[in-house]
Amino acid sequence: MKVHVHITLKKGVLDPQGKAIANALISQGFSGINDVRQGKFLELNLDEMEVQAAHDLVDKMCTKLLANVVIEDYRIDLDI
Amino acid sequence: MKAAIIVFPGSNCDRDVRVALENNLGIKPRMIWHKETELSFVDLVVLPGGFSYGDYLRAGCMAANSPVMREVVEKANKGVPILGICNGFQILCESELLPGALLRNAGLNFVCRDVYLKVTNDRAIFTKGYGLNEVIRLPIAHHDGNYFADEKILKKLEDENKIAFRYCSEDGELTNDANPNGSAKHIAGILNNKENVLGMMPHPERLAEPALGGTDGQVLFETIAKILGN
Numbered sequence: 001m002k003v004h005v006h007i008t009l010k011k012g013v014l015d016p017q018g019k020a021i022a023n024a025l026i027s028q029g030f031s032g033i034n035d036v037r038q039g040k041f042l043e044l045n046l047d048e049m050e051v052q053a054a055h056d057l058v059d060k061m062c063t064k065l066l067a068n069v070v071i072e073d074y075r076i077d078l079d080i
Numbered sequence: 081m082k083a084a085i086i087v088f089p090g091s092n093c094d095r096d097v098r099v100a101l102e103n104n105l106g107i108k109p110r111m112i113w114h115k116e117t118e119l120s121f122v123d124l125v126v127l128p129g130g131f132s133y134g135d136y137l138r139a140g141c142m143a144a145n146s147p148v149m150r151e152v153v154e155k156a157n158k159g160v161p162i163l164g165i166c167n168g169f170q171i172l173c174e175s176e177l178l179p180g181a182l183l184r185n186a187g188l189n190f191v192c193r194d195v196y197l198k199v200t201n202d203r204a205i206f207t208k209g210y211g212l213n214e215v216i217r218l219p220i221a222h223h224d225g226n227y228f229a230d231e232k233i234l235k236k237l238e239d240e241n242k243i244a245f246r247y248c249s250e251d252g253e254l255t256n257d258a259n260p261n262g263s264a265k266h267i268a269g270i271l272n273n274k275e276n277v278l279g280m281m282p283h284p285e286r287l288a289e290p291a292l293g294g295t296d297g298q299v300l301f302e303t304i305a306k307i308l309g310n
Contacts, residue, residue, distance in 0.1 A: 009183075013183065013228060014183070014186060014226075014228075014262065016184055016185070016186050016187070016188050016262075017184060017188065020188055040137075065137075065141070065145060066137070068138055068141070068174065068181055070173075070179075070180060070181045070228070070229070070230075071181045071183060071228055
């Protein structure tokens, strides 16, 4: 089964890369941009298992390794 | 005394640290490959600078999960002095031996130049050789040195005097211009609770003998040698 994990910097943590991207978009002539946050996207391919079990497993992976919870939030998508 | 320098794939300041230890401590440190797990002999561990594991996922993250780090954490908990320089600081934060995290520099640039630092803790094994509020000069060379921690941790670091070095101007002022990477509270280096673990972004080994252009970093190694004995 495939599981997607989105990792972004927490609200309140300065994201200078996101800011630079927003500025680049504005300088390309795009308007209406309020904010850009840059993050990471991981696609995991796991053995088939119950949805809840997969969620718990990936949640553990996130707190132990994939995300640094001091600075990052993560979101797990299972229904893909 | 017996020192170990931990070598990860991608470490690149390990030999500079070895020279600094050999010249100042008069010892031959052991170079310990990250897959080794035998550290029972050491009374000083150095995590050198570099780009361990290519900074994959997050700077210091992969190294923090390597076999040798379990031993380093155990040593740290027993009170053995652990010095993490640059990438070593990032590894210490990822290992949770030190609080907080090191983010991408606020200006997004890799910054490689000498900076001035205010010594704000003069009682740890690493910092005793400096005077309180003394201004020293050391080089930095990093892309991810922007120290971040929540307000509670920052307050605790300040209240308990665990900030070892802060970026400052030549005359010791904590101006915005003197902060090269956007670090919270101008933090360049912090100590753990027991003050046996120091993480710092600047490189003391790069100014550790007159031939390198300065000796402000030498003091740190000399002090360790004085306290631990040769």
